[in-house]
């Protein structure tokens with residue numbers, strides 16, 4: 001029968017409840033901290049293009065800036081930047097909330113890769129634009145992944161490669177290794193300093209912010225890529241050398257045959 005004199009903290013159930021309550025509180029505090037950080041980062045990132053827009057618009061209004069095609073293009077660039085930021089943030093917040101459906105199935109990467117390369121090549125009109133190459137062995141097995149998410153990763157990585165490679169080449173190399181398929185995006189661009197490499201997948205991280213502002217990036221793309229790769233059971237890595245180029249590679253599980 002019940003011994004009513006046992007103090008509550010010596011009853012094992014109460015102990016267990018207290019432990020699981022503490023754990024829940026800690027994980028809620030963690031979610032709350034991440035949410036606060038995200039809002040803080042977002043505010044910071046949106047403030048810069050807004051300040052620039054406001055500066056131009058005020059200058060145009062009080063006629064200290066003369067209207068020109070160039071000015072309108074600059075305004076439009078800042079608006080595009082904010083659009084990208086808002087789109088990226090939407091993806092990011094879905095991921096933070098744990099809501100990003102992955103619809104994995106078995107498929108061949110080849111048509112996906114050629115389709116993406118075609119889309120990018122259509123935009124590369126300048127003569128000095130980097131060349132896009134595909135290295136895809138004939139016997140490459142199909143992957144088990146979500147084609148839409150894989151496309152999203154590749155568009156991000158190739159977009160970056162193009163952005164940071166004024167001329168030269170961008171190669172997409174596919175290799176199988178055990179039960180994984182590795183997809184590498186190799187560029188001959190500006191590269192990333194060794195000490196910066198551990199940070200590139202962090203949200204909002206950008207090498208030398210002032211230098212890269214003009215490149216139109218948001219610093220979210222690679223954080224999204226990493227999450228998307230991990231959600232599909234893969235890993236993502238980077239290797240780079242300043243002035244030589246970068247290799248971003250990620251793995252995907254190979255689909256079991258039969």
Ligand code: ADP
Pocket residue numbers: 160161162164187189190191192200204205206207208212216217218219220221222223246
């Ligand atoms: P962004 O939108 O700024 O490109 P990312 O998260 O995609 O954001 O990349 C973060 C930063 O990593 C970039 O701002 C850039 O400094 C660096 N980076 C990414 N890809 C490359 C690349 N292929 N070559 C050189 N630097 C790169």
